[in-house]
Amino acid sequence: MRFGRFQALANVSTSFRERELCAIIGPNGAGKSTFFNILSGSLAPSSGRVLFRGEDVTALPQHAYARLGIAKSFQITNVFKQLSAHENVRVAAQMRHVRFNFLKSREDWPQAREEADALLERVGLAPWRNKPAGDLAHGQQRALEVAMALAARPQLLLLDEPTAGMSPEETTVMMALITSLARERTVILVEHKMKLVMGICQRLIVLHHGEFLAEGTPEEIRANDQVRSVYLGQG
Numbered sequence: 135m136r137f138g139r140f141q142a143l144a145n146v147s148t149s150f151r152e153r154e155l156c157a158i159i160g161p162n163g164a165g166k167s168t169f170f171n172i173l174s175g176s177l178a179p180s181s182g183r184v185l186f187r188g189e190d191v192t193a194l195p196q197h198a199y200a201r202l203g204i205a206k207s208f209q210i211t212n213v214f215k216q217l218s219a220h221e222n223v224r225v226a227a228q229m230r231h232v233r234f235n236f237l238k239s240r241e242d243w244p245q246a247r248e249e250a251d252a253l254l255e256r257v258g259l260a261p262w263r264n265k266p267a268g269d270l271a272h273g274q275q276r277a278l279e280v281a282m283a284l285a286a287r288p289q290l291l292l293l294d295e296p297t298a299g300m301s302p303e304e305t306t307v308m309m310a311l312i313t314s315l316a317r318e319r320t321v322i323l324v325e326h327k328m329k330l331v332m333g334i335c336q337r338l339i340v341l342h343h344g345e346f347l348a349e350g351t352p353e354e355i356r357a358n359d360q361v362r363s364v365y366l367g368q369g
């Protein structure tokens with residue numbers, strides 16, 4: 135990936151297995167978000183290809199990604215703050231049906247309402263169902279975003295720094311949620327705190343200056359001298 139004359143990513147090649155929980159880590163400016171944006175289709179690479187289940191998805195528009203079963207949630211919360219937690223997830227669930235009949239009114243989707251309740255339960259937000267999203271704690275808003283991403287029933291869930299700005303307690307809850315979500319689908323997350331993902335991921339990719347510095351199991355990464363020197367002095 136090039137931005138003008140600046141090469142943000144180079145020689146990046148990997149694949150992700152089904153139901154794998156993989157973290158992309160690396161220090162600030164390593165290229166993690168750029169890689170994430172390419173994987174999620176927000177950014178078209180200057181060269182190279184992205185394949186999903188053998189299909190070339192490199193040049194596809196964003197909505198095609200959702201249809202293929204790829205969902206993402208961002209560093210910055212993306213919820214409708216005036217709507218309740220339940221309404222936010224319900225709207226997301228309805229999006230799945232909309233393309234089949236977008237003239238139907240929202241009241242015609244009882245299944246979306248039930249689905250939203252089930253998803254709120256899943257992410258631990260059921261007690262706050264009717265609260266405006268803007269009044270939820272930061273960690274709860276992030277959980278709400280995950281519920282909204284799950285409403286698309288993704289086979290691949292991409293999470294960009296899912297614990298950004300969270301308290302230690304909120305972080306623990308989110309990590310447990312991510313672990314449980316990865317039992318049913320592939321989860322790729324971007325994180326700059328290495329320690330956080332060591333305990334839950336099967337594989338880590340370490341980016342540094344836009345290239346893969348290392349790729350392997352948490353044990354392999356922990357034992358890697360180059361990784362250690364890059365992270366020296368960091369948490």
Ligand SMILES: Nc1ncnc2c1ncn2[C@@H]1O[C@H](COP(=O)(O)OP(=O)(O)OP(=O)(O)O)[C@@H](O)[C@H]1O
Binds near residue numbers: 140165168
């Ligand atoms: N749209 C852009 N135009 C120009 N340069 C960019 C653009 N996006 C990213 N970069 C540059 O590419 C490099 C990698 O940035 P990226 O945001 O992918 O890193 P990161 O690992 O996600 O960092 P952080 O942990 O700080 O979020 C940086 O040097 C950044 O300045």
